[in-house]
Amino acid sequence: MKKQTIVALALLVGSFSFAQKTELKNAEKAIKKNNFAEAKTALNSAESLIASADDKTKVQYYFLKGKALYANGAGTNADMDAAIESLNKIEAIEGKTGKHAKDVQDIKQGMLSSFLTKANEALEKKNYAVSSSGFEKAYRMSTKDTLYLYYAAATAVSGEDYPSALKHYEELKKLGYVGVETEYVATNKATNEEESFPSKSLMDISVKTGTHIKPQTKKSESKQAEIVRNIALIYMNQGDNAKAIEAMKDARAANPNDVSLIISEANMQLQMGDREAFKTLIQQALVQDPNNPELLFNLGIVAAEAGEIAEAKGYYEKAIELKPDYVDVYNNMAVLILSQEQAIIEKMNALGSSAADNKKYDELKDERSKLYTDAVPYLESTLRLRPTDLQAAKTLANIYSAVGDTAKYKEMKAKVDALESGQN
Structure with missing residues (x-):
């Protein structure tokens, strides 16, 4: 009985093997005729038998499956993913120098070119979802080219597909991707x-x-800070501030002197509404990079919002010294100076009609005029560096009118009219 059982099992195994080979031959014939649907049907029939097949048969199966699913570039997204998986299994079985290595690489190269072409074409049309999918597939096809995964993440962000972007960025972070080229x-x-x-x-x-x-x-600059920043911002977008802070702190711990990461965390804290944390972090960054006008500008903004006029002026003046064409600093300096006008007006309006009050009124009026005089050079610089700044032109026209400079008022009023007509 034992002999008969062994013979029966042997015959059964033989029939399985024969079925496998028949289906694989049918699939191969169908692929040669570009009949990929028929090939997939044949391969599906053989699939249940592959787990117990020898390595040679497995390699042949995965090779044919990869070709059938790829379908010379006509496969669906799901088919392409499965094709990549199949081809990768061949390398896992016989390595990159096996019998099918060259054929596998040829197919992969064709697929890679197809994915990249479609991804770039989609990007030009601003079809970010298709572009991101194409770049991700290119990366899965060639995992040594981590730049493709970075592009997949970036285009996902452009398409506002934040869950996909987060997945890609987290993978890049885990890989230690820096992106310096x-x-x-x-x-x-x-x-x-x-x-x-x-x-x-x-x-x-x-x-x-x-x-x-x-x-x-x-x-090129490292993309590490950008990746961590985007991870944090996506978590913030999802309402998970705890994970956002954790992601940033992890990056800071690994790169404590990276100014771009300090600034990224500062901006994140600002978006969360913590201005004190923002100020502290920007000051830390300024220690690392004391001649950075952007940092000084931001500290000026925070000081101005806190009503620290002298401190804000100091930051703005230093920023202008380092970057004389920094138009936003000139504009903010003018705004800072003129922001003191309201307090003067309130004092003027609170005065009575006594001789002492009249004297105080004249003093406050002179103080107000001095504010105008102090603001004018900064507004003029703003308009010189940004000639289409309508608000700066309007403010200058109002100041010239208030101080009685008729000639300059007419000149600036004409500029305002020209700018307004250009916007209509």
Whole structure:
């Protein structure tokens, strides 16, 4: 009886093996005819038998399945995902130097090119969902190219698909993705503008032919701070401030002297409404980067909002000293100066009609006029650097009218009229 049982089982295994080979041959024939639906049907029939098959049969099955699902680029998103998974299983079984290695790589290369083409085309049309999906598939196809996963995350953010973006960013963070790349740039002689090149050799050729000058090899900035910041912002968007703070603190702990991360945490605290934490963090960043006009500008804003006029002026003046064309600082300085006008007006309105009150009224009036005089240079600088700033032009016109400078008032009123007509 034992012998018969063994023979029966052997015959049964043999029939399974025969069925597998038949279905796989049918699938192969269908693929050659580009009949991918028929191929998938045949492969589905063989699927239940694959778990017990030998490695050679498994590799053949996954290879055919990958080709059938890819369907020369016509497969659905779900089919593409399954195709990538199948091809990756081949490498897991026989390594990257096995019998099917070259064929697998050829298919993968075709798929990768297809994914990237579709992703870029979708990006140009601002179809961010399709673009993000394409870049993610490109990454799954070639996991060494983490830049594709970064693009998948960035385009998901552009498409406001925050759950997908968060998933990609978390994966990038876990991978330790930094994103620093070598950039090859040279100045175009005709346009006098810097242009990027995909390789050093192409840059060198352009320089030799005389179309470009000043070749440079640069390193792009790390994207680590951006990734952590976006993770935190997405958590905030989802109402999970605790996770947002935790994500930022983890990044800060790993990179305590990274100014961009300090600023990111400061901005996050500001969005959460904690202005004191924002101020503290910006001051920390300023210790690391004392000549950063952006930090000084932000400290000026916080001080101004707290009513610390002298302190705010000090920050703004230092920012202008470091960056003389910083238009927003000039504008904010003018706003800061004029913000003191309301208190003077209230004092003037509270006075009576006695001789002492009249004298005090004249003193307050002179104080108010001095505010106007102090604000004018900053407003003029704002308008010089940003000629279309309608609000600055209107404020200047009102000041010129208030101080009795008729000529300048008429000139500025004409500018206001021109700006307003241009907006209509």
